[in-house]
Amino acid sequence: MASTLNGFPVTLDDVTSARDRILRHLHYTPVLTSSTFDSKYGRKFYFKAENFQKTGSFKSRGALNAVTKLVEEKQERVVGVTTHSSGNHGQALAWAAQHCGLPCNVIVPRNTPTVKIDAIKGYGADVTLCEPNPTSRAETCAAICSEKNYVYIPSADHYDVMAGQGTIALEFLEQVPMLDAILVAASAGGMVSGIACAAKQLKPEIKIFVVEPFGKDLERCLREGKRLWPEPPQYVDTIAEGIRIQQLGKLAFPIVLSLAEKEVFTTTNAQIVEGMRFAFERMKVVIEGASGAVIAAAMSKRLRRMDGRLRHVGVILCGGNVDIDHIPWLPTREA
Amino acid sequence: MASTLNGFPVTLDDVTSARDRILRHLHYTPVLTSSTFDSKYGRKFYFKAENFQKTGSFKSRGALNAVTKLVEEKQERVVGVTTHSSGNHGQALAWAAQHCGLPCNVIVPRNTPTVKIDAIKGYGADVTLCEPNPTSRAETCAAICSEKNYVYIPSADHYDVMAGQGTIALEFLEQVPMLDAILVAASAGGMVSGIACAAKQLKPEIKIFVVEPFGKDLERCLREGKRLWPEPPQYVDTIAEGIRIQQLGKLAFPIVLSLAEKEVFTTTNAQIVEGMRFAFERMKVVIEGASGAVIAAAMSKRLRRMDGRLRHVGVILCGGNVDIDHIPWLPTREA
Numbered sequence: 001m002a003s004t005l006n007g008f009p010v011t012l013d014d015v016t017s018a019r020d021r022i023l024r025h026l027h028y029t030p031v032l033t034s035s036t037f038d039s040k041y042g043r044k045f046y047f048k049a050e051n052f053q054k055t056g057s058f059k060s061r062g063a064l065n066a067v068t069k070l071v072e073e074k075q076e077r078v079v080g081v082t083t084h085s086s087g088n089h090g091q092a093l094a095w096a097a098q099h100c101g102l103p104c105n106v107i108v109p110r111n112t113p114t115v116k117i118d119a120i121k122g123y124g125a126d127v128t129l130c131e132p133n134p135t136s137r138a139e140t141c142a143a144i145c146s147e148k149n150y151v152y153i154p155s156a157d158h159y160d161v162m163a164g165q166g167t168i169a170l171e172f173l174e175q176v177p178m179l180d181a182i183l184v185a186a187s188a189g190g191m192v193s194g195i196a197c198a199a200k201q202l203k204p205e206i207k208i209f210v211v212e213p214f215g216k217d218l219e220r221c222l223r224e225g226k227r228l229w230p231e232p233p234q235y236v237d238t239i240a241e242g243i244r245i246q247q248l249g250k251l252a253f254p255i256v257l258s259l260a261e262k263e264v265f266t267t268t269n270a271q272i273v274e275g276m277r278f279a280f281e282r283m284k285v286v287i288e289g290a291s292g293a294v295i296a297a298a299m300s301k302r303l304r305r306m307d308g309r310l311r312h313v314g315v316i317l318c319g320g321n322v323d324i325d326h327i328p329w330l331p332t333r334e335a
Numbered sequence: 336m337a338s339t340l341n342g343f344p345v346t347l348d349d350v351t352s353a354r355d356r357i358l359r360h361l362h363y364t365p366v367l368t369s370s371t372f373d374s375k376y377g378r379k380f381y382f383k384a385e386n387f388q389k390t391g392s393f394k395s396r397g398a399l400n401a402v403t404k405l406v407e408e409k410q411e412r413v414v415g416v417t418t419h420s421s422g423n424h425g426q427a428l429a430w431a432a433q434h435c436g437l438p439c440n441v442i443v444p445r446n447t448p449t450v451k452i453d454a455i456k457g458y459g460a461d462v463t464l465c466e467p468n469p470t471s472r473a474e475t476c477a478a479i480c481s482e483k484n485y486v487y488i489p490s491a492d493h494y495d496v497m498a499g500q501g502t503i504a505l506e507f508l509e510q511v512p513m514l515d516a517i518l519v520a521a522s523a524g525g526m527v528s529g530i531a532c533a534a535k536q537l538k539p540e541i542k543i544f545v546v547e548p549f550g551k552d553l554e555r556c557l558r559e560g561k562r563l564w565p566e567p568p569q570y571v572d573t574i575a576e577g578i579r580i581q582q583l584g585k586l587a588f589p590i591v592l593s594l595a596e597k598e599v600f601t602t603t604n605a606q607i608v609e610g611m612r613f614a615f616e617r618m619k620v621v622i623e624g625a626s627g628a629v630i631a632a633a634m635s636k637r638l639r640r641m642d643g644r645l646r647h648v649g650v651i652l653c654g655g656n657v658d659i660d661h662i663p664w665l666p667t668r669e670a
Contacts, residue, residue, distance in 0.1 A: 030365045032387065051619045052367065277659065284386040284621040284655030320619035324612065330665045 005258040009251070010159055010197040015166035018065040021072075022164060025064060025099060027053055031175045032317075034283055037298075044312045045298055046176045048168060051287050051320025055123075057242075058168060058191060058318050059092035059155070065164030066153050067096040080104060080150035084130070084137035086112045087242055088319050089155035094125035105150060107140045109133075115323060134233040134245070156190025157249025165194030172314055173202050181207040182314040183265065183297050185290045186218065187243040189252030191318065196259035207310065210256065211265040211297040213238035213272070216246055219264035222257055239269045239328055240289030242319060263306075265297035272296055273328050279317070286324070291317040340593040344586065345494055345532040350501035353400040356407075357499060360399060360434060361389050366510045367652075369618055372633075379647045380633055381511045383503060386622050386655025390458075392577075393503060393526060393653050394427035394490070400499030401488050402431040415439060415485040419465070419472035421447045422577055423654050424490035429460035440485060442475045444468075450658060469568040469580070491525025492584025500529030507649055508537050516542040517649040518600065518632050520625045521553065522578040524587030526653065531594035542645065545591065546600040546632040548573035548607070551581055554599035557592055574604045574663055575624030577654060598641075600632035607631055608663050614652070621659070626652040 032047040050058040070078055080103035083093045090106040097104035104125040108117060109132035117127055130140035145152050154161065168191070173179060182199060186192045196208045212218050215236035221228045227247070235244040248256055267275075275295030279287045287295075297303060298315050326332055367382040385393040405413055415438035418428050425441040432439035439460040443452055444467035452462055465475035480487050489496065503526070508514060517534060521527045531543045547553050550571035556563045562582065570579040583591060602610075610630030614622045622630075632638060633650050661667055 056617075056619060280621050280659045282391075284384075284391060286615050286619040286621060324615045324662075325665065327659075327662060327665060329668075330660070330662060331668055333664075333666055 005254055008197050008201060009255060010162045010166055010194060012198065012201040014159070014163040015170060015194070015198045018061075018160070018163040019167045019170055021068045022061060022064045022167065025054070026061060028171060029053055031172070032283055032285065036282055037278070041299060042304065043310065045315055046172075046179065046312065047283065047315045047317050048172050049285065049317050050168065051285060051291060051317050055088070055091045055095045056319055056321040057088040057092065058165060058316070059088040060095055061167050062161035062164035062190060062194070063089065063092035063096040063153065064099065066158060066160040067093070067100050067102065069160050070151060071100050071102070078102060078151060080148055081153050082106065082141055082144045082148070082150040083153050083155060084108070084141040085155055087116055088321055090120045091116070091123065091321075093153055094120045094123035098124045103150070105144050105148065107137055107144065109137065113323060134235070154249070156188035157251045158190070159251065161190050162194035162197065162252075165191040166198035168316065169195040169198035169202070173199065176312065176314065178312045179203075179206060179314045180310045180312050181209060182316065183209050183211055183294050184316045185211045185240075185243050185294050185318055186216075186248065186256070187245045187290070189248035189256050191316070192260060193252045193255040195316070196255060200259050208260045209263065209265060209297070210260050211267060211294045213240050213243055213293060214266050214268050216266070218248070219262065219266070222260070222262045222264065225257060227253055238272070238289070240272050240293050242288055242290040242321075243293065263302065265300060265302060267293040267296045271300070275299065277329060285317065286320045286322060287317050288319045288322040289328075291319060294318070340589055343532045343536060344590060345497045345501055345529060347533065347536040349494070349498040350505060350529070350533045353396075353495070353498040354502045354505055356403045357396060357399045357502065361395060362387055363506060364388055366507070367618055367620065371617055372613070376634060377639065378645065380650055381514065381647065382618065382650045382652050383507050384620065384652050385503065386620060386626060386652050390423070390426045390430045391654055391656040392423040392427065393500060393651070394423040395430055396502050397496035397499035397525060397529070398424065398427035398431040398488065399434065401493060401495040402428070402435050402437065404495050405486060406435050406437070413437060413486060415483055416488050417441065417476055417479045417483070417485040418488050418490060419443070419476040420490055422451055423656055425451070425455045426458065426656075428488055429455045429458035433459045438485070440479050440483065442472055442479065444472065448658060469570070489584070491523035492586045493525070494586065496525050497529035497532065497587075500526040501533035503651065504530040504533035504537070508534065511647065511649065513647045514538075514541060514649045515645045515647050516544060517651065518544050518546055518629050519651045520546045520575075520578050520629050520653055521551075521583065521591070522580045522625070524583035524591050526651070527595060528587045528590040530651070531590060535594050543595045544598065544600060544632070545595050546602060546629045548575050548578055548628060549601050549603050551601070553583070554597065554601070557595070557597045557599065560592060562588055573607070573624070575607050575628050577623055577625040577656075578628065598637070600635060600637060602628040602631045606635070610634065612664060620652065621655045621657060622652050623654045623657040624663075626654060629653070
């Protein structure tokens with residue numbers, strides 16, 4: 001452990017409790033392999049297919065754990081939950097709230113595609129529109145919290161959410177105990193934190209590598225041990241809209257700093273599309289940009305140059321919520 | 336058993352022997368489920384993901400069983416294998432031959448997309464072009480057989496191929512023992528025959544329903560107990576090019592007549608596309624038209640009107656080899 005953390009903020013007990021809470025309502029997702037990929041890139045790769053998870057992404061794990069635990073602890077004092085999200089976490093929270101019989105209000109930016117708004121409404125949540133920037137999202141969400149007395153469940157920077165995402169690592173190490181490393185995409189860092197806490201407690205020698213879109217500049221932050229990002233929080237310009245938040249969360253940053261490797265895999269749009277194409281064409285799975293970024297990291301020269309003793313490499317396919325009428329390598333049908 | 340068959344032409348012993356021969360070289364494919372699909376269509380559906388199989392379709396099962404058994408029986412007297420195929424069986428036979436260290440020559444119609452020809456060559460096979468009709472395919476293949484002394488391995492109408500495809504049913508009934516019915520697409524009928532023989536021996540009360548493209552007219556043939564198709568063999572006009580052969584094979588027809596239900600699910604192009612869209616959008620899997628046809632059958636009014644005691648319904652997603660630059664609901668990029 002690096003000195004920035006005093007113990008694991010998310011303990012193995014937190015993660016196994018999360019699993020007990022959520023497992024029977026979620027998919028135990030399969031691990032896919034591709035001998036073509038392995039022989040081309042010179043290691044054994046294992047693809048954890050969270051794109052098959054309920055609501056199409058890993059987010060349902062953390063959302064369901066947070067909402068269920070909240071209800072366990074506060075019972076009828078909880079009158080509803082809210083969050084701001086343009087995508088996967090909004091769907092996941094709406095689904096989790098519906099599952100627990102709680103009202104839910106999701107704040108979404110005005111430019112969110114109708115298909116995503118409809119998915120959130122489909123799980124019974126109310127939708128409130130806001131301006132498409134992080135500041136407006138946070139302010140609108142705070143207003144709903146105070147007006148309706150709803151509890152805010154952030155998409156990432158919350159230990160119960162992290163504990164839920166950590167269940168990915170429990171399953172993955174059960175399925176592939178010999179994993180030497182896990183590649184995982186970071187947006188605000190909830191999934192990386194949960195996976196890193198769980199995996200490092202189960203297998204201290206495992207390496208956790210973060211994958212980011214170009215412009216996030218996480219490696220410099222990790223090497224200097226400081227949050228170097230501009231305020232207010234910004235989006236980076238990437239086709240992987242699930243990981244466009246530039247800053248890691250305040251709770252996530254020290255965890256990632258302590259537990260993840262300093263070498264961060266930075267991916268361009270062209271590389272992300274190449275990763276997505278491989279998944280569609282050869283693995284026969286539909287994935288979104290964030291998952292394409294992780295495959296791109298697995299394909300990268302940077303990984304190829306790393307220690308050959310990293311033999312068994314896990315790749316988290318975190319979600320599959322791509323708009324199938326807007327596949328990035330194909331033109332869109334005219335309206 | 337109907338009177339057309341004297342016992343099962345493919346025995347359970349043939350299928351378990353096939354499994355012993357091929358299992359360790361193939362994927363034991365997962366079964367996917369969708370609670371959205373189940374609640375919309377009112378039964379429990381189980382999707383056997385053969386699109387994740389080696390070479391992207393179930394065809395590798397039958398091809399590997401046939402080639403491996405041939406080599407076991409004839410040993411060094413086998414100098415090579417050949418077939419005619421525009422798609423999945425060509426790739427599967429090339430892969431199986433490479434696996435057994437045998438030369439392979441695949442006859443493909445001139446209009447076959449380059450990507451498919453490259454895939455066949457990628458498994459080390461020679462490719463010979465022919466005219467795009469069943470007659471030219473058969474004649475060119477016969478010429479290669481006599482010229483090179485290669486053994487012809489048909490895509491479907493061969494008991495060892497059927498026994499290999501039958502291993503799908505062994506796995507599926509292990510994974511979901513309570514299956515009441517299996518929906519499976521037919522082209523020349525090798526997969527239906529193998530699955531029907533295996534499943535009916537393991538669980539005589541299970542129902543096997545055939546799915547076909549519009550124009551195949553199988554139901555009329557089954558109800559009259561006769562091959563009513565025109566000669567020479569023709570293609571039907573369907574976007575599911577994997578199942579465009581109109582006639583069932585001579586060995587397959589009596590098996591299907593005896594073991595499959597008389598109600599055949601006929602699917603139009605629009606229904607096939609709807610099935611494919613559901614798989615891409617909600618199940619996050621890439622499937623080809625033949626698999627889309629089977630999902631369309633599962634969605635159909637005809638199935639909805641059937642006996643509610645058909646509670647647990649298996650759906651064979653037979654392959655995923657769609658050209659990802661030509662997704663049927665999107666325009667194609669200009670060359």
